Amino acid sequence: MFMAIKRGIVVVIGLSLQILLFLFTYLYLGDHVTVISIIYQVLGFLIVLWLIKNSKSYAYTLLWIVIILLFPLVGTLLYLILGYNKKISRALKSIKSSESNAKKYLVQDKNIRKEIGNNSRIKYITDYSNYPVTTNNDVTYYPIGELAFEEMLKELKKAKKFIFFEYFIVANGKMWNSILEILKQKVNEGVEVRVMYDDLGCVTTLDSSYPKYLQSFGIKCVVFNKLSPLSGIIMNNRDHRKMLIIDGKVAFSGGINIADEYINEIVKHGHWKDNGIKVSGDAVWSYTVMFLTIWNAFDKIDSDFTKYKYSFPKSKGHKGYVAPYGETPLDDEITGQNVYLNIINQANDYVYIFTPYLIVDTDMINALTLAAKRGVDVRIVIPGIPDKKIVYSVSESYVEPLVKGGVKVYKYTPGFVHSKVFVSDDNVATVGTINLDYRSLYLHFECGLYLEDVECVKDVKKDLVETITKSKEVSKEEVKPSIIKSIKQALLRLIAPLM
Numbered sequence: 451m452f453m454a455i456k457r458g459i460v461v462v463i464g465l466s467l468q469i470l471l472f473l474f475t476y477l478y479l480g481d482h483v484t485v486i487s488i489i490y491q492v493l494g495f496l497i498v499l500w501l502i503k504n505s506k507s508y509a510y511t512l513l514w515i516v517i518i519l520l521f522p523l524v525g526t527l528l529y530l531i532l533g534y535n536k537k538i539s540r541a542l543k544s545i546k547s548s549e550s551n552a553k554k555y556l557v558q559d560k561n562i563r564k565e566i567g568n569n570s571r572i573k574y575i576t577d578y579s580n581y582p583v584t585t586n587n588d589v590t591y592y593p594i595g596e597l598a599f600e601e602m603l604k605e606l607k608k609a610k611k612f613i614f615f616e617y618f619i620v621a622n623g624k625m626w627n628s629i630l631e632i633l634k635q636k637v638n639e640g641v642e643v644r645v646m647y648d649d650l651g652c653v654t655t656l657d658s659s660y661p662k663y664l665q666s667f668g669i670k671c672v673v674f675n676k677l678s679p680l681s682g683i684i685m686n687n688r689d690h691r692k693m694l695i696i697d698g699k700v701a702f703s704g705g706i707n708i709a710d711e712y713i714n715e716i717v718k719h720g721h722w723k724d725n726g727i728k729v730s731g732d733a734v735w736s737y738t739v740m741f742l743t744i745w746n747a748f749d750k751i752d753s754d755f756t757k758y759k760y761s762f763p764k765s766k767g768h769k770g771y772v773a774p775y776g777e778t779p780l781d782d783e784i785t786g787q788n789v790y791l792n793i794i795n796q797a798n799d800y801v802y803i804f805t806p807y808l809i810v811d812t813d814m815i816n817a818l819t820l821a822a823k824r825g826v827d828v829r830i831v832i833p834g835i836p837d838k839k840i841v842y843s844v845s846e847s848y849v850e851p852l853v854k855g856g857v858k859v860y861k862y863t864p865g866f867v868h869s870k871v872f873v874s875d876d877n878v879a880t881v882g883t884i885n886l887d888y889r890s891l892y893l894h895f896e897c898g899l900y901l902e903d904v905e906c907v908k909d910v911k912k913d914l915v916e917t918i919t920k921s922k923e924v925s926k927e928e929v930k931p932s933i934i935k936s937i938k939q940a941l942l943r944l945i946a947p948l949m
Contacts, residue, residue, distance in 0.1 A: 494518040494526040541675050541747070542687060545895075546780045548747040555739045555755050558582040566771075571792045571878065575773045575900055579785045583773040586765045587731025589899075591881065591906045593913035595706040595713045598726020599625060605700050605728075606632045612642040612758060614695040614741045618688065618883075620647045621655035621709035623716070629708065637668040646672040646745060648689040653677065655709065672748045687779050689744065690894040692883050693737055698760030701729045701737040703774075703897060704881055705869045712868070720835040720865025723917060725804075727881045727899055729772065735759055736774040740897060770904035777884060777896035786884035786898060787891045790872060791817050797874045800827035802914040804869035808832050808845040808852075808859075809887040815848070819855025827858075831917055834861040841887075850929040860921035867917075870898075871910060878902050879910045 498518055501511045518525035558576050562583055566572045576583045592598035606613065606629065613636060620626055633643050645664055647656070652673075657663075661671040674689040694702040704726035706712040711722050729737070742755050752758075777786040794801055794817045801821060808830065810818075822828045830852070836842030849859050870890075873879040882898030884890045901907055 491522045494522040494529075497526060497529055542780065545744065545747040545778075548743050549778060549780065551746075552739050552743040552755070553580055556580055556582055556736065559584070562771075569902075571789075571796060572771055572773065572900070572902060574788060574792055575775055578783055578788075579773075579775040581736050581773055581775045583771050583900075584732035584736075585768055585771060586762055587729055587733045587769055587772040587904075589731075589772060589901060589904055589906045590728040591909040591913070592704070592726040592728070593909070593916075595722065595724040595726060598702065598704060598706055598724075598728070599713045601726070601728060602694060602702055603628060603632065605696050605702070606636070606694075609636050609641050609696050611697045612644070612695075613697075614644050614646075614693070614738065614745075614758075616646045616689070616691055616693045616741050616744070617708050618648045618651040618690045618692060619655065619707035619709050620645075620652055621707075623710035625710050625713055625715065626708045633669055634667045642670075643668070644670045644672070644741075644745060646674060646689070646741070648674045649676045650688050651690075651707075670749075672745055674744065674748070686889070686893045688889075688894050690883050690890060691740070691744075691776075691897045693741055693897060695734065695737050695741055698734055698738055698758050699730060699762075701734045701774075703727050703729075703737070703883070703899060705871075705883065718866075719833070719837050722865060723804075723862055723867045723869060725869040725871060725881065725913070729774070729899065731762055731765075731769075731772070733772045733774055733899075737897075740774065740776050744895065770907075771900070771902040772904060773900040775898050775900060777890070777894070777898070779893050779895070784891060786882075786896055787814070789880055789898060789900060790814070790884075790886075793872050793874050793878055793880065794818060794821050794828075797821055797826045797828075799875045800829070801872065801874045802911065802918075803828075803830045803886075804867055804871040804914065804917070805830065805886040806833055806837070806866065806868045806870070807841060807885045807887040808848050809841070810848055811888075814886065815851055815855070818852055818857050822856030828856070829858045829860065829914075829918060831860045831862055831867055831914065831921055833866040834863040834921065835865045837866055846929075847931075849924055850931065853924055853926055853929050859924045860918055861924060862917060862921045864920055871914070873907060873910045873914060876911060877907060879904075879907045881910065 498515050501515055514525070514529060518529060559582065562585055563576060566576065566583060572583050575581060590601070592601065613633065615629075615633075633645070637643050652660075661673055664671040675687065692703055692705070692707060705724045706726055710716045711718045712724055714722050738758050739755055742752055742758065746752050775785055775789065777784075791813065801818075818828055818830075832845060832849075833842070853859055869881075870884050870886075871879065871881050879901045880898050881901070882896065884896045884898050890896055901910075
């Protein structure tokens with residue numbers, strides 16, 4: 451914890467020095483203060499116009515607009531500093547280049563594309579997310595982190611060629627230590643092992659020297675987007691993905707990070723309700739490419755990704771459509787949100803949702819309430835015990851318009867829900883890492899798994915139905931806020947994109 455505080459202070463000092471440098475320049479040129487003020491006001495106004503014209507979400511950009519209009523000097527300076535840092539970030543530029551290079555490895559099977567036709571949900575994924583839809587897969591859904599972890603250990607022990615490991619949070623404890631022991635053993639057996647984790651996600655759990663510790667065992671390690679005093683806004687662009695790929699044959703994803711609370715080995719916020727998903731089949735290749743894309747942005751060691759591709763024997767039967775997809779803040783597609791909106795907008799019978807955070811824009815609110823108004827059974831399960839109280843207060847502010855619009859919202863009374871799951875009409879589901887909040891939808895690198903007409907969709911529905919029986923529905927009376935609470939919620943919504 452001391453190391454985390456120390457590193458955090460260094461980053462804050464670095465950003466503060468950048469702002470102070472601009473302010474000093476402004477004050478030093480005192481004879482021209484009026485002229486400079488006018489320049490900043492005009493520049494701020496132009497930035498606001500640019501934000502309005504190019505915004506992916508007005509709710510997301512509203513905070514910047516308010517800051518710039520109320521405080522032209524400070525707001526404009528801050529936006530220019532953060533925006534400039536994003537443009538010059540070597541990390542983000544390298545990822546962008548690596549993403550462009552990786553597209554050649556993600557090829558849609560022409561026969562499957564013809565079969566998809568105008569099925570709009572799947573068509574969107576293959577045509578706009580750039581990830582192929584596959585049909586030759588076996589998929590297993592785990593309704594709790596403990597079961598997923600148990601299966602991860604079994605598959606890790608079978609590894610013969612390589613293990614690719616990418617998680618937002620890695621923390622010392624039973625979960626990680628059990629995995630690490632297997633990784634050490636596999637390195638000794640000649641298996642290539644790569645571990646990648648997010649620097650901010652692990653700032654309180656791993657020392658900055660941890661990569662050297664892993665490398666001492668022969669484990670290759672990349673730390674995503676290391677924190678630095680000059681990071682600025684790129685600190686917001688984190689790797690929130692959770693992926694484990696073994697020999698190109700098996701891939702795991704879902705909500706669980708690698709820390710003991712995710713398997714209820716320790717209790718922090720009551721019972722931790724999470725999930726995992728395992729894929730074996732052609733879809734594993736998309737996860738492999740996703741991993742190698744980010745890895746090679748930081749450590750360019752692979753000239754050809756195909757050496758990590760496993761060719762599965764063709765199945766005699768159609769096992770439904772399976773499509774892993776990635777979310778990146780570096781393109782114009784809001785893939786994660788669009789996948790969610792397509793499921794909601796095309797639902798006929800029901801849409802059930804798990805989300806730990808419910809911080810949504812008007813597009814999502816309108817889609818959910820309109821679905822409810824046309825007779826779709828829309829249910830959302832959120833935590834009963836929060837992990838972050840301020841963020842939870844923001845989530846509660848969005849419960850009111852949803853409940854009033856006919857959406858049923860449930861609080862998981864035993865504890866905290868961390869799953870990010872949609873299921874609809876007994877034939878469609880998506881499971882992954884994408885929360886219903888601004889950070890996941892607009893800022894982070896994320897991943898999801900789209901499923902249609904796949905056998906395990908029924909298991910996803912069963913999990914949600916059973917969890918709802920353990921949860922308490924939020925009534926219309928409960929969501930009526932007092933005047934003071936309404937003001938507080940309005941202010942919290944304004945700064946919600948920062949959370």
